[in-house]
Amino acid sequence: MSDQYNVKRALNALKDSFVNNETTLDLAKFLAAYKELMKFFDHLGKVFGFVVHDITDKFHKIEKAIAKDAPNNNYSTVHSSIEYEKAAGIYMKEKKVTLSLLRLMRGLDFLRKFIEAIYQNQKTEKKSHELAWEVYQQTLAFRHKHMVRNLVKTGVHLLPKKQELYLKLSTGAETTNFDELFNDFSSTLEKAYSILYKLYDENNFLELVLA
Numbered sequence: 182m183s184d185q186y187n188v189k190r191a192l193n194a195l196k197d198s199f200v201n202n203e204t205t206l207d208l209a210k211f212l213a214a215y216k217e218l219m220k221f222f223d224h225l226g227k228v229f230g231f232v233v234h235d236i237t238d239k240f241h242k243i244e245k246a247i248a249k250d251a252p253n254n255n256y257s258t259v260h261s262s263i264e265y266e267k268a269a270g271i272y273m274k275e276k277k278v279t280l281s282l283l284r285l286m287r288g289l290d291f292l293r294k295f296i297e298a299i300y301q302n303q304k305t306e307k308k309s310h311e312l313a314w315e316v317y318q319q320t321l322a323f324r325h326k327h328m329v330r331n332l333v334k335t336g337v338h339l340l341p342k343k344q345e346l347y348l349k350l351s352t353g354a355e356t357t358n359f360d361e362l363f364n365d366f367s368s369t370l371e372k373a374y375s376i377l378y379k380l381y382d383e384n385n386f387l388e389l390v391l392a
Contacts, residue, residue, distance in 0.1 A: 186220035187353030188366065195369050199376075205258045206376055208278070209247060212240060214373075215285060218292060224349045228313070228336040231329070232321075236288050239281035246278050263380060273389065283389060286377040291320040293370035299346050300363045309346055310337040324392040 183190075194214035198206045215236075222233050247256045255265040256278060263279055266272040272279035298312040314337050322330050340346070354362055381387045 184220065185352070186223065186349065187217070188351060188362065189353045189355055191217035191220070192366050192369060195373060198373070200258060203372070204376070205260045205380075206373060208243070208256050208259055208262055208282075211259065211373070212243060215289070216240065218289075221292075221296075221350065224341065224346065226339055226341070228333070228339055232288060232291070236285060239284050242276055242281045243278050243285075246276070259377060260380060263384060263386070267384060272386070279386065280390060282377070283381060283386065286374065286381065287321065287324070289370070289374050289377070291316060293367070293374055294320060296350060296363075296370070297367050299343060299350060300367070302343065303347060307343070309340045309343040312343070313337040313340055 191214065194210070194217045198210035198214050200207045219233065219236060222229055243256075250256055254261075256262045259282060262282065263272070266277050266279045271277050274280075294316045295313060298316055299309070302312055314334060317333055317337070322333075325333075341349075351359060351362070356362055378387075
């Protein structure tokens with residue numbers, strides 16, 4: 182699999198993770214799709230390096246849990262994972278899936294809103310660093326310490342220009358109808374996020390940990 186971001190590959194991988202009439206996500210396939218999405222962060226420089234590092238750590242924890250439990254198949258979907266860990270009373274353990282997946286969901290919220298902002302603001306005067314800072318404030322800022330927030334506020338000024346990010350987001354597109362492509366991309370990201378959000382909300386797990 183290529184190490185380069187490709188919008189079509191990321192979109193198809195995400196769509197492939199929906200199962201049970203799109204009511205849940207295959208956990209292993211969702212991780213694979215998330216990894217494809219994370220390749221876009223490589224184009225953001227070191228600004229969100231701490232986010233990439235944290236998310237990569239969560240990938241490893243979830244993959245280890247899946248591998249260890251393989252014979253039992255408790256981690257086949259995001260729903261079965263939460264149900265299993267909740268019933269077993271292990272959902273607060275750092276090496277289990279519940280907390281790691283919660284943090285991936287929060288990262289996905291930032292990623293989907295930033296992608297949407299880049300697309301929707303192609304004809305506005307807003308610069309990429311302004312968009313990134315606005316989305317960061319909406320999603321992750323209140324979970325981070327003051328020092329981290331200040332580092333991000335300064336670091337976003339090193340982001341590539343908005344048009345460059347837009348072109349990177351379009352890499353691998355097999356169409357010239359970018360409106361259709363981004364609408365599909367945006368709605369698919371929203372659907373995945375909504376499944377996770379509803380799952381955690383129904384279990385009163387949205388704020389198990391602040392950060």
